[in-house]
Amino acid sequence: MKFTWFHLMPYRFLPEDFKDKYRSVWVDIPRDLYDPKVGHRLYNDYLDQLEYADSMGFDGLGVNEHHQNAYGLMPSPNIMAASLSRRTRNANLVVLGNSIALYNPPIRVAEEFAMLDVISGGRLIAGFPVGTSMDTNFCYGEVPATIREKYYEAHELIMKAWKARDVFSFNGKYTKLRYVNLWPKPIQQPHPPVWIPGGGSVETYDFCADHDYQYSFLSYFGYIAGKKVSDGYWEVMAKKGKELNPYSLGFAQVVAVSETDEQAEKDYSPHMDYFYNRCLHVYQGFADAPGYRTVKTIKAGLLGQVGERAALARQDLKWKDFVDQGYIIAGSPKTVRERLREAMKSLNCGHLMILQQIGSMPPELVRKNTNLFATEVMPHMRDLWSEFQDRWSPKRDMKDVAMPGPVYFEKAGTNGAARAAAAASTEVRVGK
């Protein structure tokens, strides 16, 4: 069993009456609610938390892309991953991902991912989401009817650019390039592992199965509701005669550990409320632009996770309901061990995207949650799925990994000699 410590990077200070006063946390949320000085603190706290997770032995650090969104402050996850690539040593950088249809040309993603892979010494996991309707259609203006076609074309271009040995031309419908020539190319050859984050579109199952990509279901509703999607995925995999390897499925789950079950409620209950009632307050009209989901998906009855209809389903939920219905796995280490094992077994899932900072959770509580999980839960779950091979993680076969030099905070120009000495002592080692 493997664990990616995933951050959404929410704005923690939305007003109490947010839900009544404003129609959406996403797309047209008033700019006045964002204070960049608070934002400065938050970004640095959140990067600290990801770095802490690395030090606690998590397999991956997860970041993702959202736009004009108060619960996801990463318009560019690559900037976060770049920062992490220098300040962490062990964990994989799970960028889930770049909405590739939004980049013009999409080769930009192939380049930036290659940069991240090279800087980090081959630790990148490349995520290619279509992106939500809010992000792609409403914020970035993509035509709903063509976003999927554009996505598939962007994917074809990026993969070709990673695999090609020579310069090639690409005559696509949406992108035309005379000279495609990736400099730099990724360390992981021919390309980093590809994970496809999905929200339940049935086409994505086939796409993952056909390309041998890992499918990551990023749900906020927990493992009980998520089973409908994982069942759909495994059904497609079985039908196509693919190995039912748990490592080909990732699942996002909110996990909150405390000393006892009672203490967990005291610690985390207000932050759950903040997340589900303020962070996921999305105007219904933005939830699903016409044409964003295919008719096939609509008919499969997989409702989106956001919007008023989704909100109705959880409007009166209390802590006990959140726990009982599996939105959150919470309690003492023992409780969490048991529930989580049951959850991962029921989904047949080998990659947990664990959400341990949620909503308004402050740094000290995040650290406690992460620490308790890493020391009291994670070691007891490592044996799960040991009979399977994880073919969707970096192999990490680089012998000689460059280390960042020491950090100096002295004012520029005041201590040139010390800087020069430091630079000399940390010259880059190049492996053969």
Place this chain on the structure above:
Amino acid sequence: MITTQKVLNGKFSLEMHTFGTGGEPLLFIHGAGGLMPMEPYLEELGKTFKVYAPQFPGYGESTGNEHIDDIGDAVCFFHELMDELGIPTAHIVGHSMGGMLAAEVAAFDVHRAKKLVLIAPAGFWIDEHPIADLFATDLTQIAPLLFHDPNSPAAQMMTAIPTDFKVLETMYVERVKRFATASKFLWPIPDRGLKKRAYRIAAPTLLLWGDDDKLIPPAYAKEFTSRIKNCKLELIKNAGHMVMYEQQEALVGAITKFLKG
């Protein structure tokens, strides 16, 4: 009304509604919502004209939507359709998105439209008068946006949300299909370059607008009147964007007078 299925060029199979048997040919191009099963204003026009009203590819039973990505494709489609129907030149009437397409059909090839009627057409963007986001409007909020009187029987009928789940699902899927197609011309801003081509329109043009249009405000009329050489505006009183359901008589009267005149 007669409904037939018409095959065009091996790419499209069209649900074609025709009204009337004689009179000059009139091609009607519908708006983003598409044609309803009954269109009384087209029945009325059919008493004077031979009205051809196709469901655009992607609407109703019309297929071939995948062959149309942009305005150029749409214009080619209509030119081919007119040739196939044996009406290479005809009166062209379009509403909303259909008004935008009608203007493009007439601008690309100036010989296509004998006379042109644009009813509350899309095609432009004015920062001071942003067009409401129809695509982000929930079904429950759509009546006040489209109608002068959202409580009128016509408005209520047009925007009723079925309670039966199966019926609702069917309606929702059809709405998604139609709006997804419309998004090719209207998303995220309904400006696809008509401002560069509108000056070419040679046909005498009548611009009809509901005086209480809250979706595309009548302020947009000047974008057309200032560019099209022979273009006059008539405001229709007590009408919103769906002029034809709110003021059918005034609308049909104005169109008939203009086309017969």
